[in-house]
Amino acid sequence: MTIPLQDLSLRTPIDGRHRQMLIGGEWRDAVSGRTFETRNPATGGVIATVPQSDAKDIDLAVAAARRAFEGPWSRFKPYERQVLLLKIADVMERHWEELALSDTTDMGMPITRTLANRNRVLGMLRFYAGMATSIHGQAIGNSLPGEIVSYTRKEPVGVVGAIIPWNAPTAASIWKIGPALATGCTIVLKPSEEAPLTPLLIADLMQEAGVPPGVVNVVTGTGAEAGAPLAAHMDVDKVVFTGSTATGQAILRASAANMKRVSLELGGKSPVIVLADADIERAVPVAAMSVFANSGQVCIAGSRLFVERPIYEEFVERVAAFAAKLRIGDGADPETEIGPLISPKQLERVSGFIEDGAREGARLVTGGTRITEGALAAGNFMTPGIFSGVTDNMRIAREEIFGPIISALPFDTLDEAVRRGNDTPYGLGAGVFTRDVGKAHQLANRLRAGSVWVNTYHAIDPAVPFGGYKMSGYGREGGSEHLEEFLNTKGVWIRTD
Numbered sequence: 001m002t003i004p005l006q007d008l009s010l011r012t013p014i015d016g017r018h019r020q021m022l023i024g025g026e027w028r029d030a031v032s033g034r035t036f037e038t039r040n041p042a043t044g045g046v047i048a049t050v051p052q053s054d055a056k057d058i059d060l061a062v063a064a065a066r067r068a069f070e071g072p073w074s075r076f077k078p079y080e081r082q083v084l085l086l087k088i089a090d091v092m093e094r095h096w097e098e099l100a101l102s103d104t105t106d107m108g109m110p111i112t113r114t115l116a117n118r119n120r121v122l123g124m125l126r127f128y129a130g131m132a133t134s135i136h137g138q139a140i141g142n143s144l145p146g147e148i149v150s151y152t153r154k155e156p157v158g159v160v161g162a163i164i165p166w167n168a169p170t171a172a173s174i175w176k177i178g179p180a181l182a183t184g185c186t187i188v189l190k191p192s193e194e195a196p197l198t199p200l201l202i203a204d205l206m207q208e209a210g211v212p213p214g215v216v217n218v219v220t221g222t223g224a225e226a227g228a229p230l231a232a233h234m235d236v237d238k239v240v241f242t243g244s245t246a247t248g249q250a251i252l253r254a255s256a257a258n259m260k261r262v263s264l265e266l267g268g269k270s271p272v273i274v275l276a277d278a279d280i281e282r283a284v285p286v287a288a289m290s291v292f293a294n295s296g297q298v299c300i301a302g303s304r305l306f307v308e309r310p311i312y313e314e315f316v317e318r319v320a321a322f323a324a325k326l327r328i329g330d331g332a333d334p335e336t337e338i339g340p341l342i343s344p345k346q347l348e349r350v351s352g353f354i355e356d357g358a359r360e361g362a363r364l365v366t367g368g369t370r371i372t373e374g375a376l377a378a379g380n381f382m383t384p385g386i387f388s389g390v391t392d393n394m395r396i397a398r399e400e401i402f403g404p405i406i407s408a409l410p411f412d413t414l415d416e417a418v419r420r421g422n423d424t425p426y427g428l429g430a431g432v433f434t435r436d437v438g439k440a441h442q443l444a445n446r447l448r449a450g451s452v453w454v455n456t457y458h459a460i461d462p463a464v465p466f467g468g469y470k471m472s473g474y475g476r477e478g479g480s481e482h483l484e485e486f487l488n489t490k491g492v493w494i495r496t497d
Contacts, residue, residue: 018049019196021220022203023057024064025213030221031056038196041108041340042330042379050196053221055229058188061217062235065159065186068214073186078133085129085181088209089122095205096122099170099198104331107166107195108339108380109294111332114170120460121174127462128178131483135183137490147497153490156184157261158237160486161230163223163251165243166195166342167297173199175477176240177206177216183486188217188236190227194342196220223247234258238486241265242299244400245426245471263475263485265299265467267400268428271421272302272457273411273443276310278433282455284318288406290431290457292326292384295341296350296404299472300429302457304397305386305408306417312410316388319406320366323384329376340380341403347380350403354385357396357407362387368405392420400426414439418446427469431457450476 018035020027029035030051037046051057076084092099100114137152162176169191180187191199203218219226227247231239232254238261241251245266255262272287290302307315331339341347347370354368368385371377384404390397397407411417421430430449434440444452450467453459460466465479475485 016047019051019200019220021051021053021057021200022207022216022218023061024067024217025207030054031060036193036222038106038194039343040105040379041342042332042376042381044378044380047105048197050200050220052225053219054225057219057221058226058229058233061188061219062159062161062230062233064214065188065217066235068212069156069159069186071214072212073184073215076184078135081181081184082129082132084210085125085132085178088181088206088211089125089129091205091209092125092202093118093122095201099201101332102198102201103169103195104339106197107169107342108331109168110336110339111334112336113294114331117168117171120462121171124171124174124178124462128182128483131179131480132182134480135483135487146495149494149496151492153492154487155490157486157488158185159235160185160187161233161236161239162187162189163227163230163239163241163243164189164191164199166192167294167299169195169198170202172242173202175242177202179477179482179486181211181215183483185238185486186215186217188219188230190219190221190230193220193222228254231255232257236260238262240475240485245473248473261485263477264473265475265477266426266428266471266473268299268301268426268468268472269304269398269400269424270300270302270426270429270431270449271304271306271417271424271447272431273417273421273433273447274305274307274311274315275414275432275434275436275439276308277435278311279435279455280311280315280318283433284315284322286455286457287431287433288319288322288384291406292323292338292404293458295339295382296384297342297346297402298458299400300451300458301402302429302431303401303406304421304424305406306411306421307408308417309410309412312408316365316386316408319408320386323386324366326384328371328381328383330379338384338404340376341382342380344380346402347382350382350401350405353396353399353401353403353405357387357390357394357405360394360396361389361391362394362396362407363389365408392423398424414442418443422446422448425471428467428472429453
């Protein structure tokens, strides 16, 4: 459903005012009184100020989550948690246009895409609601002498600290909050300082849905001042994090103090492998948008494009032509297909990769330039680009760019494609394009990635696990495995004779 911008603007939660954070069911500022600005990446304009919290605020939020976990929330039955999650989904559905425009204004994703995330996000909540009544242990026969009954219980791990990135605030928030509530945990959510407004709006909607005080807390601030104290907090039982591999490693080190549970969804440098027998008409737009969607600011971006040599030149030319036609602009415009990068810093970072690629001998076929003139000059805009002449050891082929840049590389054999596709410290996603079902299965089996898409990309469903291999992290989001990440297993023994 496409909603005219003038209708959306009547519902916008972005109005320049100061926003408070939610701790223990109360809206409050940081203890220090400090704030920071959040800006629209399409215009550079300030759209709100929010509290800049630190360790003192984290202490308050964790204490509120602990009180709720050990208090009223612990008495909620599975059915009651299910009903609450369904109510949250209904409330968010009523306010979906608000949420979509909040994401678009705060981090730049085109409104057509944020609106289209509706089914995915609401589907998550309703999936977790269904799973809330499916959590159970099992009776286990044992071989001990005498009459001894043994069984297991599944119990919530406790207080969860969740740290999310800026590139998909609504989906990332619900991917953390949903399973926490379904399993009976409480949560302290720390959104990115680059895009904190939608998580605060979600906190407001949680209250509207009747979530008890302290069950969901949202604390704003920087990674260093708020995220690090949350990850290291001695009364946090589990940390879930989505973001860079370097930050994930820091969280792992911080978790050692109290041996808290950790789930990490980290960076990627995903290969997309196009065989000569692929349906080129279908493959070109999907392979291109595997990277260009959200201006390349996607952890699973298929930024290494391996194309079988007989079709390499044609495929690269077609992707370049596709990229050149994409409409770049403010994400609030329903005609926009490519929005801005999140910040001037990110724009500078991506530009550095482009300069390095050219310096190392790659050829920029199209795009990869900042927009410095006209109506878009004030924003963080870059034209989507594709490099040819790339070798596997170039920086643009090794490191996560997080921008709208593709590195195209030819290959000759299936074994070569697998070897080179796997030659990365990451393993989050991979794509395959072929009409040969046998080759599709071979590649799906041999590629070392948490998700492999064949003749499609970016397909994500709440029922299907998502996560990484190698330095792309561990733990899964989605599916029954996701809830296990929030549960402890207790063995119980009862002698009955």
